[in-house]
Amino acid sequence: MTARTFSGDSLIxxxxxxxxxxxxxxQKIKDENPxxxxxxxxxxxxxxxxxxxxxxxxxxxxxxxxxxxxxFDYRMDCEYAEGFLENRVPDADSISVYYTAVPIGKxxxxxxxxxxxxxxxxxxxxxxxxxxxMESYPITNVVDNTTDLFYHLLYNAxxxxxxxxxxxxxxxxxxxxxxSIFATKWYPSGNIKVNDDVAGVKPVTGAQVLMRQWxxxxxxITDGNGNFSTGDVRGKARYVIQWERHNYSVRDGSxxxxxxxxxNVKQQSWHTTISGGKDEYHSLIHQAAHDFYxxxxxxxxxPPINNHFYNFGKQTQIKIAGRLSNSGPTSxxxxxxxxxxxxxxxxxHIKDYGKPSDxxxxxxxxxxxxxxxxxxxxxxxxxxxxxxxxxxxxxxxxRNRRLxxxxxxxxxxxxxxxxxxxxxxxxxxxxxxxxxIINYQKRKISxxxxxxxxxxxxxxxxxxxxxxxxxxxxxxxKGYTIKELENALSGARYWNDYRDKVKAMYPxxxxxxxxxxxxxxxxx
Numbered sequence: 305m306t307a308r309t310f311s312g313d314s315l316i317x318x319x320x321x322x323x324x325x326x327x328x329x330x331q332k333i334k335d336e337n338p339x340x341x342x343x344x345x346x347x348x349x350x351x352x353x354x355x356x357x358x359x360x361x362x363x364x365x366x367x368x369x370x371x372x373x374x375x376f377d378y379r380m381d382c383e384y385a386e387g388f389l390e391n392r393v394p395d396a397d398s399i400s401v402y403y404t405a406v407p408i409g410k411x412x413x414x415x416x417x418x419x420x421x422x423x424x425x426x427x428x429x430x431x432x433x434x435x436x437x438m439e440s441y442p443i444t445n446v447v448d449n450t451t452d453l454f455y456h457l458l459y460n461a462x463x464x465x466x467x468x469x470x471x472x473x474x475x476x477x478x479x480x481x482x483x484s485i486f487a488t489k490w491y492p493s494g495n496i497k498v499n500d501d502v503a504g505v506k507p508v509t510g511a512q513v514l515m516r517q518w519x520x521x522x523x524x525i526t527d528g529n530g531n532f533s534t535g536d537v538r539g540k541a542r543y544v545i546q547w548e549r550h551n552y553s554v555r556d557g558s559x560x561x562x563x564x565x566x567x568n569v570k571q572q573s574w575h576t577t578i579s580g581g582k583d584e585y586h587s588l589i590h591q592a593a594h595d596f597y598x599x600x601x602x603x604x605x606x607p608p609i610n611n612h613f614y615n616f617g618k619q620t621q622i623k624i625a626g627r628l629s630n631s632g633p634t635s636x637x638x639x640x641x642x643x644x645x646x647x648x649x650x651x652x653h654i655k656d657y658g659k660p661s662d663x664x665x666x667x668x669x670x671x672x673x674x675x676x677x678x679x680x681x682x683x684x685x686x687x688x689x690x691x692x693x694x695x696x697x698x699x700x701x702x703r704n705r706r707l708x709x710x711x712x713x714x715x716x717x718x719x720x721x722x723x724x725x726x727x728x729x730x731x732x733x734x735x736x737x738x739x740x741i742i743n744y745q746k747r748k749i750s751x752x753x754x755x756x757x758x759x760x761x762x763x764x765x766x767x768x769x770x771x772x773x774x775x776x777x778x779x780x781x782k783g784y785t786i787k788e789l790e791n792a793l794s795g796a797r798y799w800n801d802y803r804d805k806v807k808a809m810y811p812x813x814x815x816x817x818x819x820x821x822x823x824x825x826x827x828x
Contacts, residue, residue, distance in 0.1 A: 315383045318465035319421055320458075321519055323349050326424040329460035333453065336445045342453055349408055350429055353380065353421040353519060356402040356413075365620020366413040367402055369610060371550045373410075374514060374521045375402040377561050381421075381518070390582065392560060400559055405519035423519055426457055427538060440473035441487035458538075459485050470540045486539050486570055493533040494574035496526050496545065498587045500661045503724050505577055507531075508587050510594035512549060517541035542568040547590040551597045551610045552622040554589050558650055562586040562626055582626070585657055585664060589626050592668035595719065602718060603787040607675035608651075622675065623650035624668065628657045635667045637674035651675070666720040673712030681794045705754045706799045706826060711789075714760035718786055756826045759789055762806070762819070777825040780818040784810065799823065 319325065326347045334340045358364045367375055377400040378389055405423060406412065426432055432454045441455040462468045471485040492515040496508040507530030515522040515534045524532035543566030547554035556562040564583045566574045578587050597606060610621045635655045652671045656664045678685045762784040768776035792809055796802035803823045807816055
């Protein structure tokens with residue numbers, strides 16, 4: 305047996321699944337069994353271990369359009385020091401490379417790649433489908449049937465490369481000097497929760513849990529209670545949460561895929577409550593994105609969807625950067641990066657690390673609501689952005705941006721209250737309260753005058769002025785759904801344009817006469 309030694313940040317392991325190593329393992333079996341009875345078996349490549357080298361974020365998007373392939377931005381045949389992956393520093397002006405293993409014959413995206421290894425994976429070879437499943441198997445070096453061949457082939461391949469500890473059922477040979485290997489199939493499962501500092505411990509829904517055993521990856525998605533299960537594996541495998549789904553990817557900063565790494569175990573479920581740090585931050589960003597894309601979004605259209613065409617071209621997976629720094633510009637969405645490659649830029653940047661959970665969740669909803677707006681009417685959305693950057697006319701800039709920011713504010717409040725309604729009502733949701741007080745009292749100050757509760761106010765039953773006092777907006781409008789208000793976005797390029805469209809589209813609403821009064825709370 306070859307001893308594995310490890311020091312430093314990383315160690316590339318000897319690959320037990322390479323075709324060459326598997327051929328050597330088979331030859332060892334034949335040498336020890338001169339009358340080898342299984343004459344129809346030969347090692348044939350089943351998979352290829354690939355390193356994709358995209359040159360642009362558009363090419364990264366091409367990789368992510370096939371949801372049956374799981375990519376990692378680190379090697380699959382490497383052991384890393386604890387904390388190394390979480391604290392990597394990206395190379396300057398570079399885009400991550402991606403590693404994966406694909407079956408022979410699999411159609412590949414048109415992205416430059418390198419073949420790192422030709423693989424034979426017996427666990428995924430139909431030839432061994434009928435192998436007997438048992439708790440452990442003794443390595444006797446005697447091969448009489450297909451089951452014997454399967455387990456001896458695996459053991460030899462792992463032992464020749466110094467990886468046999470992953471298979472051994474016991475650390476030492478038994479009394480007869482034989483090694484036994486872990487032979488049973490097992491089905492990874494578990495439960496993922498998050499310690500939400502506002503709502504308490506809650507299940508993480510829609511999370512992609514991967515079980516990785518060298519080049520074999522099994523997937524499970526957490527349900528509404530946070531439970532998941534994956535396909536079968538043998539021996540030791542590692543739980544990994546990749547914070548992405550087909551339509552979006554949460555990034556650790558701007559570059560690397562956000563992941564939470566679980567234990568490397570044999571036949572053990574994984575039950576965890578994520579609490580604090582980047583893992584909690586990424587889980588909350590994921591939860592907001594998942595709820596918007598796959599949950600209850602009150603009949604609103606979706607933000608940009610992976611691999612669909614709309615307006616100006618083909619949309620790829622939305623990248624959401626979970627930024628740790630709160631310096632510089634605030635959280636943002638840029639629709640331009642959906643069409644023009646700006647190197648490493650994600651479309652959405654969240655900069656609320658360390659903030660209360662409801663704010664992280666709400667900010668993510670807010671920025672994805674910008675993305676929804678750009679899908680609903682890109683032409684008007686473009687005009688708003690161009691005016692704000694190119695006009696030079698402060699008044700035009702303010703009027704445009706007020707509509708641009710009040711729409712996502714409405715969706716943010718609505719969806720955040722839906723998640724946190726058990727814990728508080730509208731009056732103690734801090735984001736809503738800030739929009740009420742700050743934006744009304746300082747409505748003549750340009751920046752505070754942009755993020756208003758005006759659109760949301762048309763959906764609720766609360767008359768702020770009557771209930772809370774004269775420092776609050778006059779708010780007698782109610783009875784509009786958020787879907788109706790979304791429909792009015794089309795063609796609206798200014799605050800008062802939008803007001804007039806709502807009035808024109810829904811002339812029979814009982815509180816329609818009060819819309820002018822409501823919008824006048826935020827006039828210049």
